[in-house]
Amino acid sequence: MAELTYRAAVARGIAQEMERDPNVVLIGEDVAAAGGVFKTTEGLFERFGPNRVRDTPISEEAIIGAIMGAAMNGLRPIGELMFSDFLATCWDIVANQIAKTRYMTGGQVALPLVIRTANGGGNRFGGQHAQSVENWAMAVPGLKVVAPSTPSDVIGLMAAAVRDPNPVVFFEHKKLFAAKQEVPEGEIVDRLGAATIRNPGSDVTIVALAAMVSVAEEAAVVLAASGVSAEVIDLRTLVPLDTKTLLESVSRTGRLVTVEENPRLCGWGAEITSIVVEEGFWHLDAPIVRVTTPHIPLPAAAELEDLAIPSSEQVVAAVQRME
Amino acid sequence: MTSASVDESTRLAMYRDMVRARDFEQRAYDLFLEGVVQGTTHLGLGQEAVAAGFAAAMRPTDMTFCTYRGHNHTLLRGAPMPALMGELAGRKTGICGGKGGSMHLTDVPNHAMGSYAIVGAHLPIAVGAAWAGVLRGTDQVSVCFFGDGATNIGAFHEAVNLAAVWKVPVVFVCENNLYMEYTPIGDVIAVEHPAADRASAYGLESIIVDGNDVEAVHDIAVETIERARRGEGPSLVEAKTYRHKGHSRADPGKYRPDDEVAAWLERDPLTISRRRLEADGVAGDTIDAIEAESMIEVDSATEATRNAPPPDPATLMTEVWADGGSEWRN
Ligand SMILES: Cc1ncc(C[n+]2csc(CCOP(=O)(O)OP(=O)(O)O)c2C)c(N)n1
Ligand SMILES: [Mg+2]
Numbered sequence: 341m342a343e344l345t346y347r348a349a350v351a352r353g354i355a356q357e358m359e360r361d362p363n364v365v366l367i368g369e370d371v372a373a374a375g376g377v378f379k380t381t382e383g384l385f386e387r388f389g390p391n392r393v394r395d396t397p398i399s400e401e402a403i404i405g406a407i408m409g410a411a412m413n414g415l416r417p418i419g420e421l422m423f424s425d426f427l428a429t430c431w432d433i434v435a436n437q438i439a440k441t442r443y444m445t446g447g448q449v450a451l452p453l454v455i456r457t458a459n460g461g462g463n464r465f466g467g468q469h470a471q472s473v474e475n476w477a478m479a480v481p482g483l484k485v486v487a488p489s490t491p492s493d494v495i496g497l498m499a500a501a502v503r504d505p506n507p508v509v510f511f512e513h514k515k516l517f518a519a520k521q522e523v524p525e526g527e528i529v530d531r532l533g534a535a536t537i538r539n540p541g542s543d544v545t546i547v548a549l550a551a552m553v554s555v556a557e558e559a560a561v562v563l564a565a566s567g568v569s570a571e572v573i574d575l576r577t578l579v580p581l582d583t584k585t586l587l588e589s590v591s592r593t594g595r596l597v598t599v600e601e602n603p604r605l606c607g608w609g610a611e612i613t614s615i616v617v618e619e620g621f622w623h624l625d626a627p628i629v630r631v632t633t634p635h636i637p638l639p640a641a642a643e644l645e646d647l648a649i650p651s652s653e654q655v656v657a658a659v660q661r662m663e
Numbered sequence: 664m665t666s667a668s669v670d671e672s673t674r675l676a677m678y679r680d681m682v683r684a685r686d687f688e689q690r691a692y693d694l695f696l697e698g699v700v701q702g703t704t705h706l707g708l709g710q711e712a713v714a715a716g717f718a719a720a721m722r723p724t725d726m727t728f729c730t731y732r733g734h735n736h737t738l739l740r741g742a743p744m745p746a747l748m749g750e751l752a753g754r755k756t757g758i759c760g761g762k763g764g765s766m767h768l769t770d771v772p773n774h775a776m777g778s779y780a781i782v783g784a785h786l787p788i789a790v791g792a793a794w795a796g797v798l799r800g801t802d803q804v805s806v807c808f809f810g811d812g813a814t815n816i817g818a819f820h821e822a823v824n825l826a827a828v829w830k831v832p833v834v835f836v837c838e839n840n841l842y843m844e845y846t847p848i849g850d851v852i853a854v855e856h857p858a859a860d861r862a863s864a865y866g867l868e869s870i871i872v873d874g875n876d877v878e879a880v881h882d883i884a885v886e887t888i889e890r891a892r893r894g895e896g897p898s899l900v901e902a903k904t905y906r907h908k909g910h911s912r913a914d915p916g917k918y919r920p921d922d923e924v925a926a927w928l929e930r931d932p933l934t935i936s937r938r939r940l941e942a943d944g945v946a947g948d949t950i951d952a953i954e955a956e957s958m959i960e961v962d963s964a965t966e967a968t969r970n971a972p973p974p975d976p977a978t979l980m981t982e983v984w985a986d987g988g989s990e991w992r993n
Contacts (some may be wrong), residue, residue: 392798397825399787401784401818405787405821406791406825408791409787409794410792412776413799413801433818437781442985447760448770481989580990580992580993
């Protein structure tokens with residue numbers, strides 16, 4: 341066991357897969373010798389060389405288009421988009437090409453690829469470098485969507501994403517890069533579509549993703565002190581969605597709170613809410629509550645950004661207001 | 664002018680290809696008017712020499728990427744005609760099972776790697792596929808066809824630049840048919856030659872070819888494809904051509920001056936090729952036989968399509984994922 345940061349886990353997860361399969365390659369802006377602007381790809385260029393770890397021009401359509409073409413012709417490429425906000429610059433390739441091509445060609449084309457991107461706020465970067473856009477990806481049929489919250493999950497879910505024969509959008513959370521955890525040596529391989537119960541509880545289910553998981557966990561600690569037992573579920577992947585774990589939890593607790601960093605409208609919690617209302621309604625003892633970033637662009641100033649992104653205080657207050 | 668490098672059997676094969684593409688698309692047009700072909704079509708009638716000249720210069724494993732105006736390219740890489748016709752008509756027999764339609768004809772077994780309906784989107788994809796071939800040592804070249812209009816979209820510039828800096832084996836082929844939908848190139852393109860005048864921006868040679876002369880196209884195809892295969896990087900070819908019909912569906916193309924249309928119809932690539940073959944002593948019977956065989960093939964594909972059932976409703980929910988299904992939850 342060694343202590344590993346989330347940031348270093350990204351490189352370790354990629355290295356594990358590149359070591360295993362020579363068809364795994366990585367391209368993106370400053371990902372090679374520079375090791376990535378977030379230092380998430382450090383050491384990969386030195387270890388795997390310029391054919392497999394490549395810098396690109398600042399051409400997001402070309403980066404993501406090129407990994408699509410490479411996947412069509414036998415590689416298992418990973419493309420890095422420096423910030424998830426930049427998905428908007430290559431959304432055609434992601435949403436119209438990558439997501440749809442298998443279906444539109446009647447299954448002729450397989451696209452085993454991973455789009456890695458730094459998502460989320462908390463770094464005072466402002467509205468174009470801090471958004472949480474996991475719900476954008478979730479809205480497009482044909483994309484798998486992953487957002488790990490711990491270093492160990494980064495490795496295991498990276499392996500699952502690279503090995504998956506479908507396109508995966510892999511959201512790394514900027515606020516979590518420095519987070520540390522004891523992680524065992526050796527290969528770690530997880531699977532997509534399995535949520536994890538981070539904190540078992542019996543009075544309320546709090547569902548969270550990525551950086552919101554620790555917010556929910558902090559809330560659970562505070563709630564416990566006042567005698568409320570909160571179960572915290574880390575969804576880990578939005579597509580496929582582990583509705584079993586979710587519905588089973590709600591059937592025990594009777595209460596549900598979602599904690600979402602994406603802006604309110606059509607955030608992933610709305611889909612979760614709809615599923616629980618349709619399929620778990622008779623287990624509910626109170627209306628579902630969604631705690632989300634408001635429906636605004638994200639501001640830069642610390643005081644404003646902190647107000648915008650859900651906090652453990654907001655989650656605690658939401659639970660305490662429930663009947 | 665007769666190209667010294669093209670032997671007679673290749674010239675006949677290219678003529679046959681052009682005739683097949685012509686007959687297939689003319690039939691697609693008729694079937695569209697009849698309501699058998701659904702949705703939309705973008706015909707390459709008049710542009711067959713570009714498709715035939717390149718197809719004849721490619722190895723079977725070389726990859727074609729084309730646009731919605733790609734019936735001819737897909738057919739000439741070897742896609743079975745009944746499956747293409749079936750796709751246009753939304754039948755179960757369609758090459759994509761009816762899920763793609765006219766704008767998405769794809770035949771991976773023959774390395775026709777897709778028809779793309781978002782202008783310019785396939786250029787970076789073609790680059791990536793060619794790059795993968797280099798890493799895997801497959802010796803493949805990507806040939807990527809697009810219109811004059813695509814040279815104004817960002818993906819064109821991103822892709823050509825990336826291909827040039829990575830020295831990727833891809834040949835970009837701009838089919839300059841002088842119009843993008845209803846807009847003539849002079850109204851919206853800052854240079855006279857949409858592709859060729861931009862080549863120098865990426866350190867590439869400026870290449871313009873008569874896109875209605877199949878032998879000239881073939882010559883440039885051989886040269887650029889072999890250059891790519893030798894590891895000397897991409898080329899950007901501008902093939903000047905013209906569409907005989909409107910942009911799509913039943914568009915009569917009235918925005919084009921009559922004398923311009925007449926002049927280009929005079930330069931029909933099939934007429935040019937046939938006259939040249941005859942002048943070089945190929946028997947008229949040989950050429951007539953090629954034309955008759957093509958019509959038989961098109962008639963039979965039409966018959967098969969008319970008799971084909973619609974897609975099985977169960978296929979609505981298949982092939983989103985590699986496991987064949989579309990499930991997004993447990
Ligand atoms: C990104 C994008 N913008 C607009 C369109 C609509 N559109 C389809 S074809 C076309 C004209 C394209 O002209 P050109 O590239 O010259 O190709 P051509 O149709 O002449 O073969 C337009 C504007 C589109 N499909 N994709
Ligand atoms: Mg055009």
